[in-house]
Structures are given as C-alpha cells and as structure tokens.
Amino acid sequence: xxIMALSLMLDQVPIVGLxxxxxAFEPYRxxxxxxxxxxxxTGKTLKVIFENAQMSCVTExxxxxxxxxxxxxxxxxxxxxxxxxPSDQEYRFGLFxxxxxxxxxxxxxxxxx
Numbered sequence: 001x002x003i004m005a006l007s008l009m010l011d012q013v014p015i016v017g018l019x020x021x022x023x024a025f026e027p028y029r030x031x032x033x034x035x036x037x038x039x040x041x042t043g044k045t046l047k048v049i050f051e052n053a054q055m056s057c058v059t060e061x062x063x064x065x066x067x068x069x070x071x072x073x074x075x076x077x078x079x080x081x082x083x084x085x086p087s088d089q090e091y092r093f094g095l096f097x098x099x100x101x102x103x104x105x106x107x108x109x110x111x112x113x
Contacts, residue, residue: 017075018092024067029103031057036104047077050101062090068093 035053042049054061072092 017071019072021068021092022096024071025064025093028057028060028064029096029100031060032100033104033107037107040108046105049108052105053104063091 032050032053035056036049039049039052044052
C-alpha cells in the first residue's frame with residue numbers, strides 16, 4: 001500500500017510547481033493578450049496576430065522562460081533528493097503558450113468583409 005502511494009506521488013511530479021510556473025508566465029500572457037487585442041481590427045489572421053504579439057513581447061517571454069527554468073532547476077534538485085523525476089521546463093512553457101493561443105482564439109473575432 002505504501003509503495004502504491006509513493007508511486008502515485010512520483011507520477012504527479014510534473015504537476016508540482018505548476019502554480020509557480022503559471023505565475024512566472026502571467027506577465028508574458030498579459031503582454032501577448034494586450035498586443036493581440038490591438039491587432040484585431042487589422043483583419044489579419046489569428047496566426048499572424050499571435051506571432052506578431054509574441055515578437056512584441058520577447059522581453060517578457062525571455063523573463064518567463066528563465067523563471068520557469070529556475071523553477072524547474074529547483075524542482076530537479078528537490079526531486080533528486082527524493083529520487084523522483086523533474087518536469088521539463090520547455091514542455092511546461094509550451095503548455096502555457098498553447099493555453100494562451102486557445103485563449104486568444106476564443107477572444108478573436110475576425111473582421112467580416
């Protein structure tokens with residue numbers, strides 16, 4: 001029973017620190033949302049709007065990515081002491097960016113010709 005409980009805890013390691021990573025990602029998220037909303041009236045596609053917004057928020061992206069990497073390093077150190085596997089910071093950042101794209105897609109209203 002104890003082994004099963006430990007196994008379940010170790011399987012949940014990627015969830016550890018999710019809130020901290022989300023907090024680190026938030027300034028980038030807000031920047032992209034604001035930049036994208038300014039572009040909605042241009043009639044560009046969502047893909048172009050998202051890419052332009054990402055480019056205009058490169059400083060926030062770098063900061064968020066670095067903070068998530070630092071969080072992952074701390075989790076890796078903690079996991080090494082406990083014998084678990086750390087989560088991958090690139091996977092986590094990509095997860096947040098995908099959520100951001102879906103949020104933009106829900107917010108996006110294409111210009112009707």
